[in-house]
Amino acid sequence: MLDLFKKWAITFDNYTTTESPVHKEFVTNFHRKVFKNGYIFTQVSELPYCPNCKRFLPDRFVEGECPYCGYGVARGDQCEQCGSPTS
Numbered sequence: 001m002l003d004l005f006k007k008w009a010i011t012f013d014n015y016t017t018t019e020s021p022v023h024k025e026f027v028t029n030f031h032r033k034v035f036k037n038g039y040i041f042t043q044v045s046e047l048p049y050c051p052n053c054k055r056f057l058p059d060r061f062v063e064g065e066c067p068y069c070g071y072g073v074a075r076g077d078q079c080e081q082c083g084s085p086t087s
Contacts, residue, residue, distance in 0.1 A: 048076075059086075 005011075016023045034040055048057040059076035064086075066074035071081035079086050
């Protein structure tokens, strides 16, 4: 992890707030570099939606069969029986 911080020139010596001009400029430039290098992309994804709540559901609220152990009411983010990530 330390090597990655050095490669990306990330230091922990600038204590600022999210709304400061220095922070905004850094984050904007960082995002542009990451995008330019192909690490950020757009894609279309189908998400579970609850018409009663009128909102998209987080994985934790979706239940189904675990693809690893077959547990029938595993949550969408992690199976409660075997502990495997299910998404």
